[in-house]
Amino acid sequence: MTTTTSNPPSVVVSSPVRTPAVNRVQRLAGGRTFIWVAGFLSFGAVAWLGTSWLRTERKADAISVFTVSRRSFPVILPEKGELKAGKSVDIKSEVEGRSRIIWLIAEGTEVQEGDLLVKLASDEIEEKVRNQTIQEANATAALEAAEREFEILRDQNGSDIRKAELQLSNAQIDLQKYMKGDWEQAQLAADLDVKKAEKVLDRAKSDYADSLDLYEKKFIPKGQKLEDEMKLMEAEIGLQKARLALDVLEKYTHPKDKRQRESDVAEAEKELDRVRNGASAKEAKQAAELDARRASLDLTRQQLAKYRDQQSKTEIKAPAPGLVVYENSEGRRWDASRQIAEGNEVFERQTIIRLPDTSVMVVKVRIHEAKTDKIKPNQPARITVEALPGRNFTGKITKIAPLADSSNQWLNPDLKEYETEITIDQSDPNLKPGVTAQAEIIADEVQDELAIPTQSVFMKAGKAYVFRGRSERDAEPVEVTLGISSAEYVTVKSGLNEGDKVLLAVSDDLKRKLPEPPPGESAEAPLVVTDGGGLAPRGGGGRMGAPGGAPGGNRPPGGAPRPSGSPGGGGRGPRRAP
Numbered sequence: 001m002t003t004t005t006s007n008p009p010s011v012v013v014s015s016p017v018r019t020p021a022v023n024r025v026q027r028l029a030g031g032r033t034f035i036w037v038a039g040f041l042s043f044g045a046v047a048w049l050g051t052s053w054l055r056t057e058r059k060a061d062a063i064s065v066f067t068v069s070r071r072s073f074p075v076i077l078p079e080k081g082e083l084k085a086g087k088s089v090d091i092k093s094e095v096e097g098r099s100r101i102i103w104l105i106a107e108g109t110e111v112q113e114g115d116l117l118v119k120l121a122s123d124e125i126e127e128k129v130r131n132q133t134i135q136e137a138n139a140t141a142a143l144e145a146a147e148r149e150f151e152i153l154r155d156q157n158g159s160d161i162r163k164a165e166l167q168l169s170n171a172q173i174d175l176q177k178y179m180k181g182d183w184e185q186a187q188l189a190a191d192l193d194v195k196k197a198e199k200v201l202d203r204a205k206s207d208y209a210d211s212l213d214l215y216e217k218k219f220i221p222k223g224q225k226l227e228d229e230m231k232l233m234e235a236e237i238g239l240q241k242a243r244l245a246l247d248v249l250e251k252y253t254h255p256k257d258k259r260q261r262e263s264d265v266a267e268a269e270k271e272l273d274r275v276r277n278g279a280s281a282k283e284a285k286q287a288a289e290l291d292a293r294r295a296s297l298d299l300t301r302q303q304l305a306k307y308r309d310q311q312s313k314t315e316i317k318a319p320a321p322g323l324v325v326y327e328n329s330e331g332r333r334w335d336a337s338r339q340i341a342e343g344n345e346v347f348e349r350q351t352i353i354r355l356p357d358t359s360v361m362v363v364k365v366r367i368h369e370a371k372t373d374k375i376k377p378n379q380p381a382r383i384t385v386e387a388l389p390g391r392n393f394t395g396k397i398t399k400i401a402p403l404a405d406s407s408n409q410w411l412n413p414d415l416k417e418y419e420t421e422i423t424i425d426q427s428d429p430n431l432k433p434g435v436t437a438q439a440e441i442i443a444d445e446v447q448d449e450l451a452i453p454t455q456s457v458f459m460k461a462g463k464a465y466v467f468r469g470r471s472e473r474d475a476e477p478v479e480v481t482l483g484i485s486s487a488e489y490v491t492v493k494s495g496l497n498e499g500d501k502v503l504l505a506v507s508d509d510l511k512r513k514l515p516e517p518p519p520g521e522s523a524e525a526p527l528v529v530t531d532g533g534g535l536a537p538r539g540g541g542g543r544m545g546a547p548g549g550a551p552g553g554n555r556p557p558g559g560a561p562r563p564s565g566s567p568g569g570g571g572r573g574p575r576r577a578p
Contacts, residue, residue, distance in 0.1 A: 065470060068492070068500040071451040075444035075486045076382075077374060079420075081365035083385065083435045085356025086423060089320050090327075093346045094313045095120055101352075104342050109324045114317055117324065117353055120346070122314040129311055132304040139297040146293040150286045157279030164275040168268035175261040183254055190246035197239035204228070204235035322355030325433060354433075361424045361431045363395065363439045366417035369404060374443040376400075381422050382440040388430055397441065398423040444484060451489040456502045457482065461517030466496065467503040467510060475503050477514050 093099065103119035111117065211228035214220045326340040327350075338344070340352055363383055367375055375397060383393040397420060404416035422439050424431070457480070458465045464482050469475030480495030496502070503510075 064504045065501050066453055066456055066504055068450060068452055068496050068498055068502060070448050070498060071489060072445070072447050072449075073451070073486055073489055074442050075374075075446060075484055077367075077371055077441040077443050078487055079365040079367065079439050079441065081363045081422075081437055081439060082433075083361050083431055083437050084364050084421075084433050085322075085358055086360030086362050088354050088356040088433075089322060090351045091117060091316055091318075091353040091355060092349055092351050093118075093120065093316075094348065095125070095310055096348050098345045098347050099314070100345050101340070101342050104340070105324055105353075107324050107326050110321075111318045111324060111355070112321045113319065116315060116317055118316040120314040120316070122311055125307055125311045125314065129304065129307045132300060132307055136297070136300045136304050139293070139300045143290070143293040143297050146286070146290045150283070150290050153282055153286050157275075157283060160275045161272070161279055164268070164272040168265065168272050171261065171264040171268040175258075175265050178257055178261050183257070186249055186254070187246075190242070190249045193242040194239065194246050197235065197242035201232070201235035201239045204232040208232040316352070318355060320355060320357070322357050323433070325354045325356060327351040327354055356433045358429065358431060358433070359427050361427075361433075362398065363422040363424065363437045365420050365422065365439055366405065367400075367420050369416045369418065372400070372418055375420065375441060380442050382442070383422065383424060384438045385431065386436045386438070387432070388428075391428075393424050393426050393428075395422045395424040395439070397421070446484055446486070446489075446491060449483070449491045450496065450498060451491050452480075452496065452502055453488060453504060454485060454490050456504050457490060458506075458511065458514065460514045463515075465514055467506050467513075468496070468500055469503065470501050472503065472507060472510050475506070475510060479515075 099120040101118060102121050105111070105115075105117050208225075208228045208231070211220060211225045215222060215225040328339050340346070346352055363381075377397050377400065379397045381395050381397065383395050385391060385393070399421040401419040403418075405419050422441070452466065456466050458467075458477075464480050465477045466480055467475040468478045478495055481493040483491035483493050485491070
């Protein structure tokens with residue numbers, strides 16, 4: 001067997017360069033110096049960090065601790081609203097039905113009285129004006145014709161009446177003529193005929209008697225006697241005829257002729273009545289027709305005047321100076337076809353433009369019913385406008401709605417707010433309607449009363465507590481009775497003394513020291529009214545203004561929102577008082 005021996009790899013070791021002894025000592029001394037310097041610097045850094053931490057802790061403790069003292073401060077109700085003009089003129093379409101906007105002045109334009117604002121389409125109205133003008137001409141001609149026909153009818157009726165009156169007069173004259181003339185003449189003639197016949201008969205009798213005597217004496221022939229006898233007979237018959245004629249005249253002819261003439265008079269009277277009544281009826285009918293024609297013409301003219309008025313209203317001019325604001329309500333903003341714009345339709349009585357008079361501006365806010373007892377007319381207010389940063393305005397309450405506005409009841413059935421208007425004292429052309437404004441209503445003034453920050457108050461089981469102490473290590477909960485509150489401070493009626501220290505912020509562990517509610521009482525309860533008129537939520541362990549133990553809270557007992565940036569902000573506000 002062959003054995004092979006392998007040599008390990010060689011290791012090259014470089015030897016240090018040898019230096020003199022002096023250099024070695026210097027190196028040792030420099031190393032020790034570096035170590036001492038590094039240690040000293042490390043100790044200084046640790047000491048500085050410890051001191052800074054202590055200072056920071058002391059500073060934080062100083063910031064989170066408040067010394068109870070007497071203060072004077074205004075009780076302010078901060079409310080957010082929007083600007084509106086104190087006076088405003090609504091420009092509405094007065095054209096019947098629907099009409100299309102063909103020209104519209106630019107929104108935001110300052111206009112003067114008489115300036116053109118809107119033009120509406122007028123083609124249909126112009127067509128109505130033309131048609132109604134033709135109808136007016138026809139109605140005028142018809143009325144004139146009816147008036148002429150009425151005059152002709154009145155003349156004809158007059159002629160007919162005069163003719164009938166003449167016939168009556170003639171009949172009456174005939175009757176009088178007959179009674180006073182013809183009848184008397186006929187009667188006299190008949191009487192005369194009877195008397196003549198009697199005389200003739202008497203003579204005939206006498207002649208016949210003489211003839212008999214002479215005939216007997218043979219003085220005359222028999223023929224003479226017969227002739228006289230014949231005359232006697234004729235005389236007797238003549239008398240009978242005369243008497244008969246008189247009798248017929250009196251019994252038959254006279255009554256008949258009299259009745260005939262009386263009948264003629266009666267018929268003439270009736271005919272006159274008929275003619276008069278007929279004339280009256282015809283005139284009444286024609287007068288009614290004339291009135292109808294006149295009424296038709298009046299109606300046509302009224303309609304024409306209405307169309308012309310409508311035609312004039314297609315051009316809407318400014319009745320007063322103001323700022324042009326389109327009336328695009330919330331519902332129209334999402335529907336382009338319903339917005340106020342050229343080409344879109346508007347209907348009668350629809351508001352197209354509002355002309356607010358910006359010389360007097362008001363802030364419209366909504367005050368919750370729980371705070372209405374704190375506001376009244378002429379209360380002062382401070383106003384800021386988001387569009388004008390750095391500018392402050394003053395004003396006063398000029399209007400409080402008598403009834404709560406429940407327009408948002410579908411969102412919150414329990415929410416009841418009163419619309420309130422605050423008139424701004426100053427006039428500024430930069431104040432525009434619709435701009436968001438913040439109003440601080442000065443509801444009351446607190447003078448030299450014990451007060452603490454609202455963020456230092458914690459609520460549990462309807463009671464208010466503060467943590468009295470200089471730090472969390474020695475702080476204990478103390479029950480307090482609260483009074484009037486503002487956005488930052490609340491007065492203390494009992495439980496604290498001037499100079500006491502209270503914590504502004506505490507940990508959750510410290511909150512657990514708050515007393516538990518008695519058995520059977522809920523830790524959650526609605527807001528209660530404090531002695532001073534403020535509102536505090538009856539909740540479990542929450543900070544003042546935060547219901548149900550929610551940390552933070554951004555409202556004081558009065559329900560006013562905490563200003564942005566104040567300590568303890570960010571939580572939800574208290575529930576509204578029922």
